[in-house]
Amino acid sequence: MAAEMHHSHFSIWFYIGALLTLYGALILGAGIWQISHPPAGVVLQHLHAGIWWGGFLLAAGLIYLAAFRPRRS
Amino acid sequence: MTMTLAMAVPVRLLNLHPVDWVIIGVYFLATLGLGFYLKRFAKTGEDFFLAGRQMTAWVAGLSFLAANLSSLELMGWAAASYEYGILATHWYWIGAVPAMLFLGVVMMPFYYISKTHSVPGYLQLRYGEPTRMLSAVCFAIMTVLVSGVNMYAMALVMKIMLGWNISFSIWVSAITVAIYVALGGLRSAIFNEVLQFMLIWAGAIVISVLGLIDVGGWGGLVARIHAEFPGQDYTHLWRGLGSFTANPMGVNWTGIVFGLGLITSFGYWTTDFLVVQRVLAAKDLRSAQMAPIIAAGFKFFVPFIVVLPGLLGLAVLPYHLVGQTQASATGAYSFNEVLPLMLARYCGPGLLGLGITALIAGFMSGMAGNVSAFATVWTYDLYRPLIERRAARRGLIRGQLSAAAAADLPGTGDIVGFSGSVPEPPRSDKHYVSMGRWSTIVGVLVSIGTAYFVMQFASIMDYVQALFSFFIAPLFGTVILGMLWKRTTGAGGFWGLLTGTCTSVSMWLAIKYNPAALAYVAFSSHAQAMAANLYQALWSGVVCVLVTVLVSLATPPRPEAELTGLVYGCTLLPDEGEMKLYQRPWFWAAIVFTMLFIGNLILW
Numbered sequence: 032m033a034a035e036m037h038h039s040h041f042s043i044w045f046y047i048g049a050l051l052t053l054y055g056a057l058i059l060g061a062g063i064w065q066i067s068h069p070p071a072g073v074v075l076q077h078l079h080a081g082i083w084w085g086g087f088l089l090a091a092g093l094i095y096l097a098a099f100r101p102r103r104s
Numbered sequence: 105m106t107m108t109l110a111m112a113v114p115v116r117l118l119n120l121h122p123v124d125w126v127i128i129g130v131y132f133l134a135t136l137g138l139g140f141y142l143k144r145f146a147k148t149g150e151d152f153f154l155a156g157r158q159m160t161a162w163v164a165g166l167s168f169l170a171a172n173l174s175s176l177e178l179m180g181w182a183a184a185s186y187e188y189g190i191l192a193t194h195w196y197w198i199g200a201v202p203a204m205l206f207l208g209v210v211m212m213p214f215y216y217i218s219k220t221h222s223v224p225g226y227l228q229l230r231y232g233e234p235t236r237m238l239s240a241v242c243f244a245i246m247t248v249l250v251s252g253v254n255m256y257a258m259a260l261v262m263k264i265m266l267g268w269n270i271s272f273s274i275w276v277s278a279i280t281v282a283i284y285v286a287l288g289g290l291r292s293a294i295f296n297e298v299l300q301f302m303l304i305w306a307g308a309i310v311i312s313v314l315g316l317i318d319v320g321g322w323g324g325l326v327a328r329i330h331a332e333f334p335g336q337d338y339t340h341l342w343r344g345l346g347s348f349t350a351n352p353m354g355v356n357w358t359g360i361v362f363g364l365g366l367i368t369s370f371g372y373w374t375t376d377f378l379v380v381q382r383v384l385a386a387k388d389l390r391s392a393q394m395a396p397i398i399a400a401g402f403k404f405f406v407p408f409i410v411v412l413p414g415l416l417g418l419a420v421l422p423y424h425l426v427g428q429t430q431a432s433a434t435g436a437y438s439f440n441e442v443l444p445l446m447l448a449r450y451c452g453p454g455l456l457g458l459g460i461t462a463l464i465a466g467f468m469s470g471m472a473g474n475v476s477a478f479a480t481v482w483t484y485d486l487y488r489p490l491i492e493r494r495a496a497r498r499g500l501i502r503g504q505l506s507a508a509a510a511a512d513l514p515g516t517g518d519i520v521g522f523s524g525s526v527p528e529p530p531r532s533d534k535h536y537v538s539m540g541r542w543s544t545i546v547g548v549l550v551s552i553g554t555a556y557f558v559m560q561f562a563s564i565m566d567y568v569q570a571l572f573s574f575f576i577a578p579l580f581g582t583v584i585l586g587m588l589w590k591r592t593t594g595a596g597g598f599w600g601l602l603t604g605t606c607t608s609v610s611m612w613l614a615i616k617y618n619p620a621a622l623a624y625v626a627f628s629s630h631a632q633a634m635a636a637n638l639y640q641a642l643w644s645g646v647v648c649v650l651v652t653v654l655v656s657l658a659t660p661p662r663p664e665a666e667l668t669g670l671v672y673g674c675t676l677l678p679d680e681g682e683m684k685l686y687q688r689p690w691f692w693a694a695i696v697f698t699m700l701f702i703g704n705l706i707l708w
Binding site: 043046047050051053054057058060061062064065069070072073074075076078080081084085088 | 127130134310317318449455458
């Protein structure tokens with residue numbers, strides 16, 4: 032899985048990792064903000080799904096970034 | 105797939121926050137950025153149309169699956185699950201996974217070894233030019249039509265969910281897809297599809313997880329559905345299929361097993377170039393075989409993000425959703441809105457943006473699949489043989505080509521293909537890459553035109569779905585007989601495909617103008633539209649096979665030497681060499697098949 036783009040300089044998984052990291056940070060931040068500003072009409076708000084899912088995406092993204100970071104050939 | 109375009113009541117279901125807009129905006133930038141970056145790798149025809157045949161099994165497999173996971177797939181099957189219950193899972197477990205495994209284990213070697221650029225290209229090698237032309241023309245028309253209808257349906261969904269202007273949704277999404285596919289070709293489409301696959305799962309799975317927590321797990325879900333809908337079986341896969349009247353779909357097991365499992369799904373997953381093109385881009389035969397098997401493994405779990413939200417809607421929504429016609433008349437919510445409703449129920453800011461991004465990603469992956477497949481079929485199966493043949497004839501008149509070279513051009517002599525043994529037509533590879541880019545843009549523009557055209561027709565979606573099914577069901581009979589039976593002839597393939605398609609069209613017309621015909625086509629007057637489609641496909645497949653066999657037996661066979669690399673029994677498959685058990689495609693296919701068996705038993 033490491034060398035997905037043979038002629039390119041980085042792996043598609045690295046790119047996905049960067050996007051997941053960014054999304055994870057955004058969703059985690061929004062989830063933390065919702066502790067003090069709970070949205071109306073959302074069921075199970077007390078579970079703070081944004082925090083858990085944002086944290087998971089952030090962790091997954093960082094793992095992908097580390098595992099598929101560009102290396103000198 | 106069951107959505108109609110009649111949902112014209114603009115009711116805004118969701119409100120986005122700034123963080124949601126940022127998430128959606130980042131997604132568009134990410135897809136475009138990938139397209140611009142990959143432009144440098146799309147220099148030759150092989151690069152542009154087949155991604156250089158460099159894709160690993162994982163990339164090709166996830167792309168193979170994502171090209172099918174359009175927003176219509178997500179929202180349509182969630183709607184179907186609310187309407188028909190867990191029976192919708194059959195479209196995944198019976199209707200997709202076995203066909204994908206069959207493609208990987210049995211059919212892929214022939215597609216891959218023939219080095220064809222497309223499915224019509226394989227038909228040309230196996231049956232000759234007329235069958236290729238019939239197949240390519242139908243596919244090109246279907247592709248842009250379906251792409252346009254998907255585009256309009258998606259824009260309508262965005263209007264209903266978010267209040268977005270329809271033209272804004274159509275043009276922004278279409279231009280984005282056109283840019284990244286035209287720049288990077290299939291490689292860009294494939295890498296973006298992998299990205300979209302990840303986002304679809306990341307955005308959609310939240311609904312299912314939170315929904316299951318909400319109802320107290322699977323047991324709680326079943327109990328709530330039974331309490332809400334007493335006397336109706338929404339939670340068993342097979343128990344209600346003994347008769348036409350014991351299930352919400354009005355179908356019995358023969359329609360599911362033969363119409364769906366044997367004809368429709370095998371036709372779509374093994375011969376529709378939209379998905380097969382992704383696997384043809386694999387770097388070697390083993391990767392090409394593993395790609396659909398990996399995709400099948402993930403496909404097994406897709407009901408978790410598509411069917412389960414529909415079932416959760418049955419259990420937790422405080423009102424009952426209704427059919428589209430009734431919804432339009434009364435202002436109630438329709439089946440088609442179950443996924444947005446569940447999204448609004450469980451997702452706050454941030455997660456909502458991710459969910460909307462998942463739907464947009466689904467739309468764009470489906471559209472990019474259609475557009476890249478259209479560009480390839482147009483360039484290699486329509487433009488190249490027709491235009492180049494005309495150019496060759498003109499060149500012959502002017503004395504620019506030798507008679508020998510002209511005799512080898514498509515349509516002027518023996519069956520030829522693009523396997524490397526064919527003399528290059530008098531156009532450079534660069535010319536075909538340029539044609540691929542322009543046909544991508546033209547394909548998107550025609551799709552946009554189709555999207556505006558279908559706004560005038562409330563039920564055009566039904567017609568397009570029917571058109572799509574006309575060709576796919578008989579095509580499977582044509583391809584599989586060509587691959588597995590060396591006695592099949594060019595005339596047999598052509599007439600089988602043509603009569604199979606005509607049979608499907610005739611039955612559709614018969615039911616449309618005389619609903620009583622349904623009792624004969626689908627064996628029951630209780631059959632719903634989806635059940636009728638299954639039996640229509642079954643009959644057209646049967647007619648295709650019968651005509652192909654009979655005509656082939658009445659016409660002289662092709663010499664076996666011409667069938668090398670194309671047909672079972674005439675092709676020496678490459679030795680896999682020393683390989684550990686877990687590296688063999690059939691090993692993983694067996695594992696997925698076992699999962700399938702156990703899943704069906706558990707939800708029997």
